[in-house]
Structure formats: structure tokens, C-alpha cells
Amino acid sequence: MDSFSVSKIFYALSEPTRREILELLSDKGxxxxxxxxxxxxxxxxxxxxxxxxxxxxxxxxxxxKAQQRLYKVNPERISxxxxxxxQFQTHWEKSFDKLDKLLATEKDK
Numbered sequence: 856m857d858s859f860s861v862s863k864i865f866y867a868l869s870e871p872t873r874r875e876i877l878e879l880l881s882d883k884g885x886x887x888x889x890x891x892x893x894x895x896x897x898x899x900x901x902x903x904x905x906x907x908x909x910x911x912x913x914x915x916x917x918x919x920k921a922q923q924r925l926y927k928v929n930p931e932r933i934s935x936x937x938x939x940x941x942q943f944q945t946h947w948e949k950s951f952d953k954l955d956k957l958l959a960t961e962k963d964k
Contacts, residue, residue, distance in 0.1 A: 856939045860912075864936055867912040872897070873905045877928060880915060885927040 867873055872895065879894055880886060888906065892899045906926065909915040913932045918925045 856935050861936075861939060863912050864914065864932075867908050867914060870905065870908075872902075873909055876902075876905055876909060876926075877914060880926060880928045885925050888924045888926065891926060 868877075875895075876891060879891065883890075888903070891906065892902050895902050906915070906917075910917055913929055915926050916929045918927075
């Protein structure tokens, strides 16, 4: 995952409503756009804009069935993000381990 993709995903996740939509879809599995609209006290176009951002970052997938649009979380994209975060975490844990050893050495002097 490149840094541009990561920054777009973090931008998408920075907005509380989009996080709520992801949590809702995680809990329910799959919902129609109408069902998602019903969960929020904002206009349909506003919710639609949030869904658009989530689609553009590939955090959710949409499937058209007749007149409905069904949304669900894209587990592959979430997994990619999780893997990226784990690499980042591993890097910092190693750095902090080195710092801890250095501090312990300095303290013993």
C-alpha cells in the first residue's frame, strides 16, 4: 500500500460519520443506501457524500440489485490497512526497544 493510498484512507476515517457508517456495516454485514440514510439525522445527499468517499478509498463496496444499492465493508482493504499499521507498529517497537536499552545503559553508568 503506497503512502498516497494510506493518506486517503486516513482522510476518509478522520470523519466521525464515515467511521460510524463503517461500524454500522461491520455490525450489519450489508445494508441498502436507504437503510444507511435512516441511521443518520442528516440529509441523504450528505450521507451520500460520505458513502462516496468510502467507495473511492475502497473501504466499502457497493452492489446494485434492481433499484437498490447495497453497501458492505471491503475486508481486503481493511486487511491491507491492518498490515500497513502492523509494519508501522513493528518499526516503532524496535526503535523504542533500542531506546530502552540505551537508557538502561546510561542509567547504569
